[in-house]
Amino acid sequence: MASNGEVWVYAEHDWNKLQDIGIELLSKGRELADELGVKLASVIIGDKVTRHATILFEHGADKVYACEGSKLDNYDTAKYAKVLTDLTGQYKPQVVLFGASARGRDLAPRVASKLRVGLTADCTDLQIGDFKAPDGTEYKKILYQIRPAFGGNIIATIVNPNTRPQMATVREGVMPPPPSKKGKKGEIVKAIIKMQNLPNLTSILHREKTEKKVNLKASRIIVSGGYGVGSKENFAIIRNLASVLGAEVGASRAAVDAGFIEKDHQVGQTGTTVRPALYIACGISGSVQHRAGMDQSAKIVAINNDPEAPIFSIAHYGIIGDLNEVIPMLIEDIKKRRVE
Amino acid sequence: MGLEILVCMKQVPDTQKVKIDPERGTLIRKGVPSIMNPFDESALELALEIKEAVGGRITVLSMGIPDAECILRDSLTLGAEKAYLLTKGDFAGADTLATSYTISRAIKTIGKYDLLLFGKQAIDGDTAQVGPEVSAYLDLPVVTFVSDVIKVEKRSVVVERMIDNGKQVIKAPIPSVLTVVKARQRLRIPTIDGIVSSFERNVVRLGPDDIGADIKRCGLKGSPTRVKKIFSPEGKGSTSYIEGNLEQMSAEFIDVLKHKGLYRR
Numbered sequence: 089m090a091s092n093g094e095v096w097v098y099a100e101h102d103w104n105k106l107q108d109i110g111i112e113l114l115s116k117g118r119e120l121a122d123e124l125g126v127k128l129a130s131v132i133i134g135d136k137v138t139r140h141a142t143i144l145f146e147h148g149a150d151k152v153y154a155c156e157g158s159k160l161d162n163y164d165t166a167k168y169a170k171v172l173t174d175l176t177g178q179y180k181p182q183v184v185l186f187g188a189s190a191r192g193r194d195l196a197p198r199v200a201s202k203l204r205v206g207l208t209a210d211c212t213d214l215q216i217g218d219f220k221a222p223d224g225t226e227y228k229k230i231l232y233q234i235r236p237a238f239g240g241n242i243i244a245t246i247v248n249p250n251t252r253p254q255m256a257t258v259r260e261g262v263m264p265p266p267p268s269k270k271g272k273k274g275e276i277v278k279a280i281i282k283m284q285n286l287p288n289l290t291s292i293l294h295r296e297k298t299e300k301k302v303n304l305k306a307s308r309i310i311v312s313g314g315y316g317v318g319s320k321e322n323f324a325i326i327r328n329l330a331s332v333l334g335a336e337v338g339a340s341r342a343a344v345d346a347g348f349i350e351k352d353h354q355v356g357q358t359g360t361t362v363r364p365a366l367y368i369a370c371g372i373s374g375s376v377q378h379r380a381g382m383d384q385s386a387k388i389v390a391i392n393n394d395p396e397a398p399i400f401s402i403a404h405y406g407i408i409g410d411l412n413e414v415i416p417m418l419i420e421d422i423k424k425r426r427v428e
Numbered sequence: 429m430g431l432e433i434l435v436c437m438k439q440v441p442d443t444q445k446v447k448i449d450p451e452r453g454t455l456i457r458k459g460v461p462s463i464m465n466p467f468d469e470s471a472l473e474l475a476l477e478i479k480e481a482v483g484g485r486i487t488v489l490s491m492g493i494p495d496a497e498c499i500l501r502d503s504l505t506l507g508a509e510k511a512y513l514l515t516k517g518d519f520a521g522a523d524t525l526a527t528s529y530t531i532s533r534a535i536k537t538i539g540k541y542d543l544l545l546f547g548k549q550a551i552d553g554d555t556a557q558v559g560p561e562v563s564a565y566l567d568l569p570v571v572t573f574v575s576d577v578i579k580v581e582k583r584s585v586v587v588e589r590m591i592d593n594g595k596q597v598i599k600a601p602i603p604s605v606l607t608v609v610k611a612r613q614r615l616r617i618p619t620i621d622g623i624v625s626s627f628e629r630n631v632v633r634l635g636p637d638d639i640g641a642d643i644k645r646c647g648l649k650g651s652p653t654r655v656k657k658i659f660s661p662e663g664k665g666s667t668s669y670i671e672g673n674l675e676q677m678s679a680e681f682i683d684v685l686k687h688k689g690l691y692r693r
Contacts, residue, residue, distance in 0.1 A: 102592075165560075165569070165570055165571075165572070166569060166570075169564070189592050190572070190573055190590070190591045190592045191591070191592065193556045193557075193572070194560065194570075194572045194573070196557075197524070197555075197556075197557040197558075197559075197560035197561045197564070198560050198561070198563070198564050198570065200524075200525065200557070200561065201525060201528055201560070201561035201562075201564040201565055202564050204525065204652075205525070205652055206523060206524075206525055206651070206652035206653035207524065207525070207555075207557055207653075208653060209524075209553075209554065209555035209556060209557055210554060210555070219654075219656060221654070232656065236554075237552070237553060237554065238441070238443050238446050238552055242658050242659065242660060243658070243659050243660070244655050244657070244658045244659075245655070245656040245657040245658075245659075246653050246654065246655055246656065247653070247654050247656050248652050248653050248654075249652075249654060250652060251652040264688070264689025264690075265689075287569075289569035289600070289601060289604075290569050290571060290598050290599065290600045290601070290604070291598070291599045292596055292597070292598055293586065293597040293598065293599050294596065294597040295591075295594065295595070295596040295597070296594050296595060296596075297593055297594040298593060298594045298595070306592075306593070308690065309690060333685075333690075365688065365689075365690055366685070366688065366690050386688075387684075387688055387690075389681070389684070390667075400667050401667070403667045404666075404667065404668065405667065405668055405669070405670055405681075405684055406667045406668070406669045406670065407669070407670045407677055407681070408669065408671075409674075409677065413674060414674065414677060414678075417674040417675070417677070417678045418678050418681060418682075420678075421675075421678040421679065421682060422682060425682065
């Protein structure tokens with residue numbers, strides 16, 4: 089079932105602002121579209137949203153499908169799903185990607201089951217490749233949807249050989265954001281939807297934005313310190329490394345229990361579960377409980393003076409050494425390069 | 429008021445205890461205990477609280493191997509009135525679309541419900557798709573990531589829901605589908621009375637014919653997605669060590685950041 093349909097990325101926006109995930113996905117979307125030789129499009133739904141098109145073009149979209157209307161002001165599952173289902177039916181993209189955010193994971197399944205197509209959740213990578221089915225049928229250039237399963241114990245590559253579009257939600261922070269090209273233009277397609285046909289099912293009575301002091305979940309990089317940091321005062325070196333990397337500060341339970349840092353920073357089973365693009369564990373031995381809260385991070389670096397520390401068993405990169413020497417060196421090096 | 433509440437649940441391997449065969453990259457399921465999906469426990473607890481507050485009846489529904497009856501039996505001891513298990517070879521190997529189709533067929537067959545509760549996701553697949561997909565098949569509204577039920581009225585329910593950077597209070601009509609995050613309360617433990625009175629109730633097993641399902645849309649046959657390959661995550665047991673003197677380590681570390689697109693500004 090060959091298709092020359094476009095690659096679509098759903099552009100999420102909230103509080104009048106485009107969310108990072110919809111922009112971030114354009115880098116992977118661009119790669120896939122180029123490999124397939126098709127156009128890359130962003131889809132944006134809401135009230136007065138066409139003004140966001142410029143940013144989407146500058147980050148790689150060839151086209152923006154904009155569906156506007158005052159009835160679409162606030163995100164609503166049923167309405168947005170209806171719009172997206174109709175647009176997909178009309179324009180027949182071959183790939184539709186969403187962020188694996190609360191919004192994306194609310195919207196995508198509603199659309200997928202209406203279209204009766206497959207959907208792969210929370211992908212950490214996407215590729216284009218061929219697939220040979222057990223019955224011998226060969227499929228050319230289809231979407232490989234790569235994701236962890238069983239609590240991160242395995243990674244699976246999923247394909248949708250027969251149904252189109254191929255749909256996936258993609259984890260935030262695992263793909264580098266696309267470069268921005270100032271002044272790049274594209275085509276705006278104003279999508280026409282009969283507003284009176286939109287369902288009116290649920291209503292938002294109240295919404296509040298929580299400004300967290302410590303936003304571990306939204307951080308692409310987390311620098312975490314453990315008991316090995318040694319003292320409350322010495323935690324400054326963890327904060328300093330986080331600061332030069334633009335990262336959030338995390339901690340193990342042992343560090344929190346020892347009073348080195350506040351509980352808001354705790355990562356692990358009884359703290360926050362995180363999966364940033366990069367997790368740097370400093371002086372953390374890596375108990376099962378801590379690992380459960382961070383082992384789905386895309387890349388893990390462990391700095392520890394004990395080569396036997398269990399954290400190394402899940403780290404992609406290990407530095408065996410004294411964090412009091414290694415981290416200051418890193419900080420200095422990063423600062424120096426920045427000046428150059 | 430008397431609400432009819434349905435709780436859909438899944439029996440899952442305790443993923444915390446799953447081990448990997450390092451050579452074949454497959455899961456070693458042997459010896460791993462099966463449990464009620466923790467988010468479904470929250471959904472059941474929430475259903476029990478609603479029942480206590482406004483009255484009603486709870487039905488539990490699952491799809492899986494015959495052994496999944498255990499979690500339904502547990503639900504009966506806690507106060508669920510009815511239990512159904514979809515268990516037939518035709519249902520095996522289902523992805524979320526086929527699962528949702530099958531569950532929606534079952535729901536249409538077994539009764540009319542005011543509230544349909546699901547855990548937000550199962551800890552083995554982690555998709556969070558079945559609740560919303562079932563709601564689409566049933567043409568019912570869905571509210572995902574519900575953390576609490578604030579008010580239940582005759583024709584509507586007011587719930588609190590967690591979103592990426594905040595929360596919302598949503599009013600949804602009855603009937604609606606709710607998917608539940610971890611509740612404030614842990615699932616209660618059964619009382620002796622609860623256990624004894626559950627003996628009178630049975631788990632009803634359902635096959636495709638019982639629910640008028642098209643078997644071409646169930647199980648592996650009805651699943652548009654295919655698993656192409658399964659492998660162990662990179663990094664587990666394949667740590668690359670950054671070595672050398674401090675300057676070398678530091679330089680290599682920064683190279684890693686650059687390579688991963690994490691070194692900005």
